[in-house]
Amino acid sequence: MSAPALERAAAAGRTGTSVARRRARTAAWSVTVAALLVLLTGVALGTGQVEMTAWQALRALAGLGDSGDVLVVQEFRAPRVVSALIAGAGLAVAGSMLQRLFRNPLASPDTIGVTGGASFGAVLMLATGASQELIPLAALGGGLLAALLLGGFAWRSRMAVTRLVLVGLAVQQGLAAAVNLMIVRFPAELASSAMQWTTGSLYGRNWTEVWIGGTAVAAGAAAVVLCQRRVAVLDLGDDSAGGLGLNPRRDRVLLLLLTIALASLAAALTGPVAFVALAVPHLVRMLAGPPTLGTLGLTALTGALLLLASDLLVLHVIPVHGLPVGAVTATLGAPWLLVLMIRQGRLPQRSS
């Protein structure tokens, strides 16, 4: 967004109604986060054994400047950075959608079994000794398997869909147990690479993976945007949604499947990075208010920023070699989850 637009938004925020204020806040934060994201992307691309400034790095990404820099940035650093951006955005959008659809502020791909499913798929693929390229695909398959389990329960049990979070937790635990069992049985080197994957890692991405994963995540996110009216109608409760021409049970399950596919695709790119999907929607709610179509962009940007920042910490700040980025997000996320639970009494409760 341009500077005049930002000023306009800020002016509206000073004088206008609560709607205008909220829009202005959303716009202002989106611009801020986007600017930080560009800066951090430059820093991430410029940091490493070959040092360059953020500006040089961004130029190199565009193919300008020193040819050595261009090679380092485009071939070695950019795939990792870009997959962090895509996965962060995808996970955050998926997390925000899950919290709305389940009407539960603790819903996220980590708590409903999707990341457990993704790990399960990936580790199973490692066990068969298949090539590295197939791992993301297997993670996607595992995530969708978890979704199918959940969808199956929803269909069969006739349980209110909003209560399925508990079933999701069981699915997650079951799949995580299966993964642990496999890791224990694996030979040592296979076990360590499986461990690496299951805590979330951005290590060794290549452009093919990024393109495939990025396209898939973009398609999923686009579908989510197209369905926003439906989600807003579902927010009115099942009776009102039914009166407005939706089939609330069916539509909620279909939207959940779409969201879970998005989360699995994002997780397929990075491994199951914990807490991004849980934390970002709350962060955005604090900055700009409850989720609407307007805050979806800010959610994606914030998710990308958070994951990229965590990856930078892993690579360059924490002096432990080969630490997976999921370990950082989990370490930051655990206290966050605690704060959230303590605050829960004060969060607006919505009955289903």
Added chain:
Amino acid sequence: MTTPDPAINTTNAATATATTAVADRPANRLSAHGLGLRYGNRTVVDGLDLDLPGNAVTAIVGPNACGKSTLLRGLVRLLDPAAGTVTLDGSDIHRMPARALARRMGLLPQQPVTPEAVTVEALVRLGRFPHQRMLTPWSKADQAAVEEALARTGMTGLRDQQVDRLSGGQRQRAWIALALAQDTDLLLLDEPTTFLDLRHQIDVLDLVDDLHAEAGRTVVMVLHDLGQAARYADHLVVLQDGRLAAAGAPGEILTAELVERVFQVPCQVVPDPETGTPLVVPKARSRRAAGRG
């Protein structure tokens, strides 16, 4: 159908034009044929035959747990019938596409969920959902319907307020505005006056009356207060244990015998001093005891 009372139904130019405008509208007759409704194994409504007049106000009354709200849910397809059918102008509503049905019938549920921090206008805009397709942008017709719904419910000045910060009466008007923006011939309201104080109850009922008289809507509502039902409805449906106890014009069917039979309350029915419609006055406690002994 009784003639609407002149004290409530002010005849003005707007009414006259609205009435001519609705002359070529569909009949809007909602009927149940041998309707059975169940929650799990519990039968709530059983073998109900019902014919609700079009272009009129119908009130459904009855004791608690008699199946009033369940019937309303069945009539708008929130519940699938265990037996029988519901028809709108002769076609089975369960064979109509969901959105097409939502363009004919709007619903105000008993306990709608107000999304967090949603504004009045944002809420009312959602009423346009059945008229929109996935990629169509917000149209002038959509905006016009929202403006009219806001104006009719007196919410135009509150359009940017958060619904969860409004008073109970205002919140109810915001939800009615959503149903109005849906622009349906039929409007079904499930206990629209519950949780409201007397003034706001009358506000909401006057609004319903205007919607019928000026905007030509067919209204079906579940009510608790028999006096209010008799005042505001052209047609009364009295339910007892999921069956029809009586149906017809309030002045004809609302008798002391009926109220005593259905509600188990000995009473007198006297003409309402304001409107002349039947008014149920329970007998004093001492005389009730004497009557039973």
